[in-house]
Amino acid sequence: xxxxxxxxxxxxxxxxxxxxxxxxxxxxxxxxxxxxxxxxxxxxxxxxxxxxxxxxxxxxxxxxxxxxxxxxxxxxxxxxxxxxxxxxxxxxxxxxxxxxxxxxxxxxxxx
Amino acid sequence: xxxxxxxxxxxxxxxxxxxxxxxxxxxxxxxxxxxxxxxxxxxxxxxxxxxxxxxxxxxxxxxxxxxxxxxxxxxxxxxxxxxxxxxxxxxxxxxxxxxxxxxxxxxxxxxxxxx
Numbered sequence: 766x767x768x769x770x771x772x773x774x775x776x777x778x779x780x781x782x783x784x785x786x787x788x789x790x791x792x793x794x795x796x797x798x799x800x801x802x803x804x805x806x807x808x809x810x811x812x813x814x815x816x817x818x819x820x821x822x823x824x825x826x827x828x829x830x831x832x833x834x835x836x837x838x839x840x841x842x843x844x845x846x847x848x849x850x851x852x853x854x855x856x857x858x859x860x861x862x863x864x865x866x867x868x869x870x871x872x873x874x875x876x
Numbered sequence: 877x878x879x880x881x882x883x884x885x886x887x888x889x890x891x892x893x894x895x896x897x898x899x900x901x902x903x904x905x906x907x908x909x910x911x912x913x914x915x916x917x918x919x920x921x922x923x924x925x926x927x928x929x930x931x932x933x934x935x936x937x938x939x940x941x942x943x944x945x946x947x948x949x950x951x952x953x954x955x956x957x958x959x960x961x962x963x964x965x966x967x968x969x970x971x972x973x974x975x976x977x978x979x980x981x982x983x984x985x986x987x988x989x990x991x
Binding site: 769795796797799801808809811814816856858859862864866867868869 | 921
């Protein structure tokens with residue numbers, strides 16, 4: 766079946782530090798990959814996505830590249846801000862319109 | 877454009893009581909999803925609707941959970957009777973159509989606490 770594994774948090778960084786949140790997946794075929802973000806007290810929001818191998822999704826300074834050879838979709842940002850503090854979820858959709866989520870990674874950015 | 881609306885935002889009930897959650901998707905979105913998110917975990921799909929038809933309800937505990945989407949717009953998820961283990965956040969999402977890579981738009985969720 767489909768599964769998503771992401772690094773456990775919390776991840777605590779100082780402002781302007783480099784961020785990487787690892788995400789690997791297991792799926793048959795060619796899934797689409799997503800990063801969703803959940804800010805405190807709010808619902809899940811799409812951050813970025815990639816629908817085929819080698820695609821790079823990007824938004825708000827965040828990037829992730831769909832690596833089929835390593836079944837990974839790691840999230841990166843060059844310089845985090847306090848406002849990036851949130852929970853980040855990696856997810857896949859394997860042509861069934863059903864998102865399979867990882868367990869989430871809490872990011873805390875300190876001034 | 878208004879987002880996905882859910883109500884109530886919070887609900888506290890005693891075990892064995894019934895509870896219902898309501899969702900209004902984004903206008904024009906034919907596909908509607910209900911997810912359950914346990915504390916510290918990612919959401920898990922309970923049921924998916926295409927218009928008024930439930931096309932994937934394999935993860936819905938049918939002995940106590942039921943859902944409907946009359947007229948293919950609003951949807952209601954019900955639990956009767958609730959158990960302690962049902963405490964979670966219930967999320968509703970919608971998307972425009974089927975197919976891989978479609979973005980799902982989530983509501984704020986209903987946080988349920990069963991005592």
